Amino acid sequence: VRRLRLVLEYDGTRFCGFQRQPEGPSIQACIEDELSRVCGHPVTVVAAGRTDAGVHALGQVLHLDTEGRIAPDRLLLAVNTRLAPRLVIRRAEETEPEFHARFSAASRTYHYWMAREWPSPFLGRYVLHAPRLRADAAERMRAALDGLSGTHDFGAFCAAGAQVHTTVRTVQRAALVECGGLLRLELTADGFLHSMVRIITGLLLEIGSGAREPEALVQARDAPSRGRAAMTAPAHGLFLARVAYRDGFVGGPDDAGDRPWPEGR
Amino acid sequence: VRRLRLVLEYDGTRFCGFQRQPEGPSIQACIEDELSRVCGHPVTVVAAGRTDAGVHALGQVLHLDTEGRIAPDRLLLAVNTRLAPRLVIRRAEETEPEFHARFSAASRTYHYWMAREWPSPFLGRYVLHAPRLRADAAERMRAALDGLSGTHDFGAFCAAGAQVHTTVRTVQRAALVECGGLLRLELTADGFLHSMVRIITGLLLEIGSGAREPEALVQARDAPSRGRAAMTAPAHGLFLARVAYRDGFVGGPDDAGDRPWPEGR
Numbered sequence: 001v002r003r004l005r006l007v008l009e010y011d012g013t014r015f016c017g018f019q020r021q022p023e024g025p026s027i028q029a030c031i032e033d034e035l036s037r038v039c040g041h042p043v044t045v046v047a048a049g050r051t052d053a054g055v056h057a058l059g060q061v062l063h064l065d066t067e068g069r070i071a072p073d074r075l076l077l078a079v080n081t082r083l084a085p086r087l088v089i090r091r092a093e094e095t096e097p098e099f100h101a102r103f104s105a106a107s108r109t110y111h112y113w114m115a116r117e118w119p120s121p122f123l124g125r126y127v128l129h130a131p132r133l134r135a136d137a138a139e140r141m142r143a144a145l146d147g148l149s150g151t152h153d154f155g156a157f158c159a160a161g162a163q164v165h166t167t168v169r170t171v172q173r174a175a176l177v178e179c180g181g182l183l184r185l186e187l188t189a190d191g192f193l194h195s196m197v198r199i200i201t202g203l204l205l206e207i208g209s210g211a212r213e214p215e216a217l218v219q220a221r222d223a224p225s226r227g228r229a230a231m232t233a234p235a236h237g238l239f240l241a242r243v244a245y246r247d248g249f250v251g252g253p254d255d256a257g258d259r260p261w262p263e264g265r
Numbered sequence: 266v267r268r269l270r271l272v273l274e275y276d277g278t279r280f281c282g283f284q285r286q287p288e289g290p291s292i293q294a295c296i297e298d299e300l301s302r303v304c305g306h307p308v309t310v311v312a313a314g315r316t317d318a319g320v321h322a323l324g325q326v327l328h329l330d331t332e333g334r335i336a337p338d339r340l341l342l343a344v345n346t347r348l349a350p351r352l353v354i355r356r357a358e359e360t361e362p363e364f365h366a367r368f369s370a371a372s373r374t375y376h377y378w379m380a381r382e383w384p385s386p387f388l389g390r391y392v393l394h395a396p397r398l399r400a401d402a403a404e405r406m407r408a409a410l411d412g413l414s415g416t417h418d419f420g421a422f423c424a425a426g427a428q429v430h431t432t433v434r435t436v437q438r439a440a441l442v443e444c445g446g447l448l449r450l451e452l453t454a455d456g457f458l459h460s461m462v463r464i465i466t467g468l469l470l471e472i473g474s475g476a477r478e479p480e481a482l483v484q485a486r487d488a489p490s491r492g493r494a495a496m497t498a499p500a501h502g503l504f505l506a507r508v509a510y511r512d513g514f515v516g517g518p519d520d521a522g523d524r525p526w527p528e529g530r
Contacts, residue, residue: 009385009386009387010386011386011387011389056386058385084383084386084389085384085385085386085388085390085394086386086389088383088385088386088389118345118349118353119350120323120353121274121275121276121321121349121350121351121352121353122274122276124276124349124350124351124353125350126387129349129350
């Protein structure tokens with residue numbers, strides 16, 4: 001038995017999310033069906049992050065065990081030929097049997113894309129149009145993000161009904177980047193609660209539009225009363241951008257390629 | 266009666282082309298329906314280029330006449346609110362009654378995007394995956410394009426059955442640009458024959474993969490025997506990028522913004 005790890009890009013638009021579900025096409029079912037065909041036996045994958053319906057990935061990491069002898073680059077070719085372009089394996093390699101896509105991860109990075117102007121039709125499925133953002137929205141959002149990082153109870157930013165052992169997480173980095181007329185929120189943490197990035201984005205949108213002040217983000221995080229702190233932003237602006245592992249492995253583009261479309265001319 | 270001109274971006278994926286047709290949703294029907302609603306009377310538009318099914322636009326230019334009093338920026342807002350993101354009006358303004366979207370155009374620029382590697386899922390609908398391209402494909406294609414420009418009979422690059430007065434056109438610029446791991450063909454001419462860019466692209470793909478030599482492009486153009494010179498490349502890599510007018514007006518992004526996705530971080 002060999003353990004393989006894969007780095008996956010996908011457009012989440014027409015999927016019901018990563019996880020296999022009775023109704024609707026999931027990323028998991030889609031990739032497991034192809035991998036099983038290629039490996040010649042039923043394959044189950046484990047993912048770094050179970051993205052919700054409509055959420056995209058630039059650097060989703062999976063592991064799987066196979067008894068087959070197929071070379072990783074042949075597997076990549078066979079799967080991509082059937083599933084590209086909506087789902088593309090970017091990297092496939094043999095790994096230590098101890099490697100675990102979910103539990104060996106040291107950090108995950110999510111991006112959320114927003115724009116005050118109508119985004120181009122070619123980005124409309126990947127960028128939230130937020131016409132209420134003020135001209136100084138980026139500054140206001142940056143001020144709000146200033147106090148977010150560190151180890152805190154982020155329970156206020158967790159979807160209702162989520163079953164978790166603890167709501168304490170460590171946010172390692174929180175930044176807002178302006179890129180070609182768009183805004184990109186970048187959050188890196190050891191782990192994220194269910195809908196955490198989208199609830200933080202919802203609050204940032206209110207701050208950026210002037211409905212709330214920049215202090216509201218940290219105040220919501222630390223408020224004694226529980227309950228959702230803000231509207232959950234739509235799924236289509238969200239990307240699982242990168243997963244970094246304790247052994248140094250990084251799934252997803254490094255800083256230089258941090259966008260789903262190419263740079264330069 | 267006032268004449269307005271509009272600059273339009275659209276994702277052609279799910280349209281049957283620009284021109285209104287009995288079956289299938291066309292760009293023209295889509296925008297005319299909204300404009301008629303907003304203007305309060307039936308509106309007919311004239312376009313710079315009638316893009317085929319699946320072809321995208323960054324800088325399609327339209328004109329229309331209206332008896333209504335709506336301000337151009339209000340019209341833009343009303344239409345975009347209904348049609349964005351798959352169709353976005355980038356610019357709307359009143360113009361001279363002599364302006365004609367089709368006949369006043371001095372040049373049109375089309376882009377065709379290709380990639381040897383699987384393009385990202387977020388570009389898969391806009392970039393042709395061409396795995397047979399050799400590592401030196403860009404050089405070979407550039408050598409082929411060298412002799413293409415100028416005033417020539419381009420009849421060899423015209424779809425069968427097209428009804429045209431003359432197949433002589435003036436190609437003002439033919440270039441191949443490498444951009445973030447992708448290749449972009451850029452063609453500017455006073456006008457294009459039906460499928461001309463896609464047939465030239467088809468031939469360039471053969472040249473880039475080594476099936477034909479760079480000289481084959483100019484040879485095909487000048488061959489005495491008529492008939493299609495190559496396979497027609499698929500529609501989804503093609504963009505109507507820009508239309509330039511004799512009065513100096515340019516629809517579509519200028520050189521600095523020549524891609525449908527944003528640059529920079």
